[in-house]
Amino acid sequence: MQAQPLFTPIELGGIELKNRIVMAPMTRSRAIGNVPNELMARYYGLRAAAGLIVAEGTSPSPNGLGYPRIPGIFSPAQVAGWRQVTQAVHAGAGRIFVQLMHTGRVGHPANLPPGARLLAPSAIAAPGEIWTDTQGMQPYPTPSAMSEADIAAAIEEFAQGCRNAIEAGFDGVELHGANGYLIDQFLNTASNQRDDRWGGSIENRIRFAVEVARAAAAAIGAHRVGMRISPYGVFNGMQPDADTDALYVRLAQELSDISLVYLHIVDHSSMGAPEVPMTIKTRLREVFKHRYILSGGYDAARANADLATGRCDLVAFGRPFIANPDLVERLRTGAPLKTPDERTFYTPGPEGYTEL
Ligand SMILES: Cc1cc2nc3c(=O)[nH]c(=O)nc-3n(C[C@H](O)[C@H](O)[C@H](O)COP(=O)(O)O)c2cc1C
Secondary structure: OOOOHHHOOEEEOOEEEOOOEEEOOOOOOOOHHHOOOHHHHHHHHOOOOOOEEEEEEEEOOHHHOOOOOOOEOOOHHHHHHHHHHHHHHHHOOOOEEEEEOOOOOOOOOOOOOOOOOOEEOOOOOOOOEEEEOOOEEEEOOOOEEOOHHHHHHHHHHHHHHHHHHHHOOOOEEEEEEOOOOHHHHHHOOOOOOOOOOOOOOHHHHHHHHHHHHHHHHHHHOHHHEEEEEOOOOOHHHOOOOOOHHHHHHHHHHHHHHOOOOEEEEOOOHHHOOOOOOHHHHHHHHHHOOOEEEEEOOOOHHHHHHHHHOOOOOEEEEOHHHHHOOOHHHHHHHOOOOOOOOHHHOOOOOOEOOOEO
16 A cells, blocks of 8 residues: 555644544534533544544634534533543544634524624625524524624634633634634625725735634634635635635735644535635645645545645545544545435434444
8 A cells, every 4th residue: 555644643733643634623513502512522532533633613602603502612611511522532642623613694593592692794694594493494684793892802702712722621723714604704705895994905804814813822822723714615605706815815824924823724615615726725835834734525545645745734524524433544444434424414412423
């Protein structure tokens, strides 16, 4: 068998990862009451052979709990719940970051806790409908445009989420700047039509992402903070425009200067989304001076090839991890992969999760 760069260790912000396989963040909606639990600890513990697990989108704010049963990381109960998860992964000699996801306009009051607000850069509803446990499918409501005070509060919530993540035993955090959630809502003109310093020019539209990254780095050290982005993504109503390349290059430069530990690129073309041009992936790789993660539709052969040619430092696998907790071993030996059951991606309970 040819050499497999996937299985060479790599340093990430002062910790050693035993291989270059990242488990991509995946929302699985098992956190009843938005609190992580033993079932989740078992699920992540079973996958500790990954070089790095990025735990599912987790809200740093009550306002960011837009989907049913997603976890938070702002209350003491949530921090305690996450501690079980990080202990299970560390017991398996794994490493784990948590993805901080504020859903912004992608939510519904029926999913939010009492008193929480649906917030976004501008009062523009996301297109389409969202699942609620109490009212079934519902059209996305129009969010409230964030005031200066709302923006400052959200940035501080991200910073506190970082501190809570470290308290819960995580090795670091991934800021979710992709897929049409709050940070991406600021980047994209489809959801950001502000005419103040948070909207309009490229510099203004990246400001929220950069300020969140700065606050996160100040809170726990840049060596423990990565960011995920999705240039050319169209999920949750995002739309590329003539400035997309320039905006992401500028953002990557800023994040590189802050010394974020990694930049993680989403590509959902294998899920039917438009192709993400290789030119932008290559350009961002050049501009961002720290670790670089590619994802989307990878198998071992393509991952090894992209690592060998230096297109990235690590490769993230999403769906393959769902039905194959032993994915790392299967990739190593070339064993066939089981197909995940989409019907249990977001359902509560162990079926399709820890029971496969
Ligand atoms: C069930 C499911 C949940 C997901 N949840 C998230 C999430 O919380 N945050 C995120 O950044 N991406 C999320 N994704 C996207 C994955 O991280 C990954 O980018 C995508 O599955 C493509 O990689 P793959 O072809 O290896 O599956 C999710 C994907 C799936 C299938």
